[in-house]
Amino acid sequence: MRHDNRRSATKVVAGRVRTKNNRTLSMDYYDAPEPRTVSVDRKRPGQGYKHILHKSDIYRFIELLPDWKNLAIGLNAIVLAPGSSTMDGYHVPGVVHVCAWEAEMWREYPSWYYE
Numbered sequence: 801m802r803h804d805n806r807r808s809a810t811k812v813v814a815g816r817v818r819t820k821n822n823r824t825l826s827m828d829y830y831d832a833p834e835p836r837t838v839s840v841d842r843k844r845p846g847q848g849y850k851h852i853l854h855k856s857d858i859y860r861f862i863e864l865l866p867d868w869k870n871l872a873i874g875l876n877a878i879v880l881a882p883g884s885s886t887m888d889g890y891h892v893p894g895v896v897h898v899c900a901w902e903a904e905m906w907r908e909y910p911s912w913y914y915e
Contacts, residue, residue, distance in 0.1 A: 829877040829895045838862070838872050842880040845900035849883025852901050 811818045829839070840855045858878055862868055876894040883900035890897050901907070 829879065830893075838875050839877045840880075841877060843882055845880075846882040848903055849900035850903045850905070851880050852905070853880060853898060855880070 810820050829841070840858050842851065842855055845851050858880075865871060874894060875896065877896075879895060879897045881889070881897040881899050883902065887899060889899050
């Protein structure tokens with residue numbers, strides 16, 4: 801059995817310190833990686849909430865839409881967002897957020913909510 805010390809410090813190459821981990825930025829929802837491609841992302845629903853939709857449900861729904869290429873213009877992402885007691889979903893330019901529901905999955909609203 802070897803008992804060598806593993807190097808945990810960063811390395812210096814050509815006078816510059818090399819980073820230890822991947823430092824590249826993740827893809828941003830607001831900048832489409834490719835035109836007419838919509839990414840679907842799922843965030844944690846939060847305590848007491850549950851996502852009703854799955855990513856596969858959204859992809860299947862998109863396949864049903866006959867004119868999806870034209871409908872997707874300007875849409876970069878669909879996000880399954882954390883739950884909220886004040887809204888079912890929201891949008892910002894290029895991104896649609898669908899909020900998680902309460903874990904009980906039953907809601908009662910007054911009639912003015914539907915007007």
